[in-house]
Structure formats: C-alpha cells, structure tokens
Amino acid sequence: MHLTLRSLPALAAAAALTTASLAGAFGAPSAGAEAVTPAPVGTACPDETGVTVVVDFTDVGGDIEVGCADGDPTTGREALESAGFAPEDSQPGLICTIDGQPDPCPEEFDGNYWSYWNAEPDSEWTSYEVGADEADPAPGAIEGWRYSDGSEGPGIAPVDVLAVAEPEETTDESAEDADHADEPAEESSTPMLPILAVVLGLALVAAIVLVVRRRARN
Known part of the structure; x- marks a missing residue:
C-alpha cells in the first residue's frame, strides 16, 4: 500500500x-437479551409441603400473587382460602370475587370470570373441568386463578411460580452464602x-x- x-x-x-x-x-448490551419475568408477590410452597395457589389480578389492575396452602386441602376452595385469599360467591358454588376483585361483582355476565386452572411443576396451565368445590388438589400441585375470558391461564409459568418458594430448612452453609450475597460485588472490568x-x-x-x-x- x-x-x-x-x-x-x-x-x-x-x-x-x-x-x-x-x-x-x-460496551453495548446484547440486542438479543430476553426480558426477565417479574417475580410474583408472595411465597410458594416448598417441594410437596402443600398446594401452591396463584391468583392473577393483572386484568383487574393488580399483581400476580402467590400463596401456600399447607398440607393437603380437600377442595380447591379450601386451598384458595388457606393460601390467604378471600373468595365470595355471586351464587352458591360460583366465585365472583377474590379479595374483593372485581369491584363490584358484575350483576350480569360480561364474558369475564374467575377461571380456574391447575398445573404440575414442570407442565403448562390446564383449565379445570370441575369447580373449586369439587376439585381435590394434591400436595405439590399448583392451582391458578385469573379474572378474564378464560382463554389463558395465569400470566406466569408454573416453573417460575415455584422459583419464589422458601427452602424448608436453612443450613449454616446456606446462611453463610446468604450473608455473602449481601456484600457488594466487585466491580466488573468490562x-x-x-x-x-x-x-x-x-x-x-x-x-x-x-x-x-x-x-x-x-
């Protein structure tokens, strides 16, 4: 040259x-980075100590909330209540509101309702074919509720629900790791x-x- x-x-x-x-x-971040699913509010059951219940309030202006029904509840309604949620019926056997949502309970059916779902930890949401008073969820299962037209289950994958479960026991080693997690991380050289x-x-x-x-x- x-x-x-x-x-x-x-x-x-x-x-x-x-x-x-x-x-x-x-210096630029990767364009293909995937968005992280926000963590739900509440705590799931660890392992098979109970039935985890998910209530998706996003369609009525709330959050996705999670609760744990300890042990082996006999019905889906019992699991919902034991997990800390308060259902109310518009007529016997038909849940109209959960924790007062929607407010008010519609006097006439407008196409939306509290649809009822279930899932195993490693599967997808499946709509129940029976009502909450007839269902009998087993420990380790995940129950789901969402106020919508019933076409989709809760807006969080079952595996992500269990990610917010608390461990059954905290060992000395895990406690030490938690203490180190609070320490500021070393600055990256990137x-x-x-x-x-x-x-x-x-x-x-x-x-x-x-x-x-x-x-x-x-």
Whole structure:
C-alpha cells in the first residue's frame, strides 16, 4: 500500500470507525437479551409441603400473587382460602370475587370470570373441568386463578411460580452464602474495554500520521 498525504484523512476515518466499532462491541448490551419475568408477590410452597395457589389480578389492575396452602386441602376452595385469599360467591358454588376483585361483582355476565386452572411443576396451565368445590388438589400441585375470558391461564409459568418458594430448612452453609450475597460485588472490568478500544484506535491514528509524514519527507 502506497501512503500519501492525500490518503491520510481516509485512513484516519477508517481508524476512527474501527475504534467506534470496538467500543460499541464491548460496551453495548446484547440486542438479543430476553426480558426477565417479574417475580410474583408472595411465597410458594416448598417441594410437596402443600398446594401452591396463584391468583392473577393483572386484568383487574393488580399483581400476580402467590400463596401456600399447607398440607393437603380437600377442595380447591379450601386451598384458595388457606393460601390467604378471600373468595365470595355471586351464587352458591360460583366465585365472583377474590379479595374483593372485581369491584363490584358484575350483576350480569360480561364474558369475564374467575377461571380456574391447575398445573404440575414442570407442565403448562390446564383449565379445570370441575369447580373449586369439587376439585381435590394434591400436595405439590399448583392451582391458578385469573379474572378474564378464560382463554389463558395465569400470566406466569408454573416453573417460575415455584422459583419464589422458601427452602424448608436453612443450613449454616446456606446462611453463610446468604450473608455473602449481601456484600457488594466487585466491580466488573468490562467497562474498561471500551476505553482500551479508544486508546488503541488513537494509537493507530498516530502511527498512520507518523508513517505518512516520514514518507512525505523522503
């Protein structure tokens, strides 16, 4: 390659572009990063100590809430109440509100209702074919409720529900790990990478200028 004073601007521009590309590659977050599902409010049952109950209030302006019905509740309604939720019927056997939502309870059916779901820890939501007073959830199962048109279950995967379960016992080792988790993490060296890329790019530009000047003098 024959370097001249005329080629200097083009070379400098190329070096600047290379520097910017390196800085962007190291400093910019990945475009393919997936959004993290927000954690629900409440605590699930650990392992098979009870029935975990999920109530999705998002369609009535609330959160996704989780509770644990300890032991082996005899019905879905008992599991719902034991998990800390308060259902009310519009007529016997038909739950109209949970924790007072929706407010008020619709006097006429408008297409939305408290749909009733169940799931195993590693499966998807399945709509119940019986009512909450006839269902008999087993310990380790997950019950779900959502006020909507009944086309979709709660807006959180069953496996994500169990992620908020508290461990049955806290060992000395796990307690020590929890203590260390509260300590501030060491600063990552990743932010230094864009700076290093800029420095290398400037050095490249300086080297090009020096070579061109020397050849021009000769």
